[in-house]
Amino acid sequence: MELDERKVIILKTIIKNYLETGEPVGSRTISKFSGLNLSSATIRNEMSDLEEMGYIIQPHTSAGRIPSDKGYRFYVDSIMQDSDRRVNEATELMVQRVDKLEMMLKQLVKLLAVDTNYAALISGPSLTENKIKYLQLSQPAEKKLLLILVLEGNIIKNEVISIDEDLDHETVLNLTILINNYISGLSLKDISPKLITSIMVQSSGHGETIKAVIDSVVDMIEADVDSREIFTSGATNIFKYPELSDVDKASKLISAFEEKDSLKELVQEVSDLSRDENSSGLQVYLGGEGPIKNMQDCSLVTANYELGDGLRGVIGVIGPKRMDYEKVLGTMENLIKQLDKAYKDDKEKR
Amino acid sequence: MELDERKVIILKTIIKNYLETGEPVGSRTISKFSGLNLSSATIRNEMSDLEEMGYIIQPHTSAGRIPSDKGYRFYVDSIMQDSDRRVNEATELMVQRVDKLEMMLKQLVKLLAVDTNYAALISGPSLTENKIKYLQLSQPAEKKLLLILVLEGNIIKNEVISIDEDLDHETVLNLTILINNYISGLSLKDISPKLITSIMVQSSGHGETIKAVIDSVVDMIEADVDSREIFTSGATNIFKYPELSDVDKASKLISAFEEKDSLKELVQEVSDLSRDENSSGLQVYLGGEGPIKNMQDCSLVTANYELGDGLRGVIGVIGPKRMDYEKVLGTMENLIKQLDKAYKDDKEKR
């Protein structure tokens, strides 16, 4: 059997209606709202076909139809192709650069949650490809060394490490200069064991300390890959959707949002998947697919953001499978665009 | 009427039983479990008295009794006086110093949540009374200044600020030395406008920059007072208790745990209240009282922790009003003691 134009209209009407109401849709409803001038009986025949083809499901004999996963997928793909996604002008997002990155991410994710009424998450940018600007050392206590690492984009990381020797002020300064001579301008992949050895050679006896410092630098950058900070907002929005409000599902979802570990995996998986993807980077994962295989009734919409300077991260919305994909996709696209713009403007201004 | 010994036993038995089961307790249950050899009829008479005195309540005519707020308060106060609170040796808490403060706090709060089966929170230590070790300045970009503030206890804060002039490397160094000469060893309250002026005078033309830097230092320390970081764990534990699991209450509580703003207020209020309190600092707030006036069915147990070096913060557990106070109080006391010990040992070792 073939999915002709009329069937497509009916299918889309069913899904749209279901997304709005959350209730199974009957033939009379379609007959009234599809715009096709057909009686409910005719619609029934078509629906029967659509069911046979696997796009819709009947929860029980005397109920209307709801979309199957295949139906959802069809719907989502079809709106992803509509490039004229209505960009929500009304909710003009107030994206403005905030100096503190953390603040900015928190603000963004809150915005997204409030705007969509779903749960939102954002990952801190990945630093692996980011270049080191410089490193500063100082000694806050005996046998301790404080490392301040400044990366491109003015990302700052710090860590206190323990070392085996006591250094005087001047030695610390010299070591700082030595190390910076080698590593500033490099990114993670440029720091090879060979490089480390050649710095150590020049360290006039402080080899162990140098090694500890560089290892720690690598750690700080690397740690950010698998422990990238994740900010969330609006987890309690899921209570607005009855199909997720039962204790079991809600509890799972919310603890995922509290203990961010599983979200980290999710972000990791998403950024792996979307590495070589379409331009906008927008992706929709339906419950059970890929990164959210253990959240049967949820969907995840993700996008990649970029804050000038090559700082890239992932932003996402989790909601019920019957979420308003059009709105979410529109909002996210808008957000990404405005972020991009804000950072471009900023760059030109500088 | 007077609260004689027998009434006390009966009251405590009622409350203990209710804490365990969450169901109203009837006279027969008490007759069996109180250890007093009395028939249910006698108990009924006593219960009638206790109700008249306001310690217990009857939800409806044909149900057992549940504790009133007055009853809870009596019970909690009485176990707070029992100094022989069973210290839960079995769950020997694995408190060990972790270098990174943040990690350590996260670990602690998780421990507490898992151990008690309630929702737990911990505030980062307050820095207002903490002394400044030193300040480091550097220039990550034109007209930007990176401030690294190292406080007693090796707490590190950083911030990038914008300034109006371009400085060369040497000037930055000189300013750093100048500022440190004045402020290292001081705590927040020692930084007066007068002090700032006298530094500015010596700054040979960089007065504005100095002012911006010091303001920012004050900000960094102060920001920590009202935006002290708060870590939480086990928010979803509340789903284990039916009286909090309805959508409304759960949603309120969980969003408080997600958007930490209201928790910050709570911590603030608790540390104000407990400033001049008994030694252990353990406090129990029943739903509706003080800091949790808008959480009718919850209770909050708090304590003050100290990590050597005068870093003080608040740790707390939120659960249903019918929480196992004995266990929670025991666990928290134990935790505080072990923290104390771990840091003392560490200090001696140094």
Add this chain to the structure above:
DNA sequence: GTTAGCAATCGAGACGTTGGAGTGCTAACA
């Protein structure tokens, strides 16, 4: 002061009934 016994009360859960929404099928119609 304590206890046994009894009627009264009330909520939780089981059960049955009803009504509405929806379907599939058939037969008639264009």
Add this chain to the structure above:
DNA sequence: TGTTAGCACTCCAACGTCTCGATTGCTAAC
């Protein structure tokens, strides 16, 4: 051949009724 009206059938959700068990307060006896 595609569309439509009509009808019997199905099923869930909502509602009301009923019963059962837990518990109480009261009274009278110990």
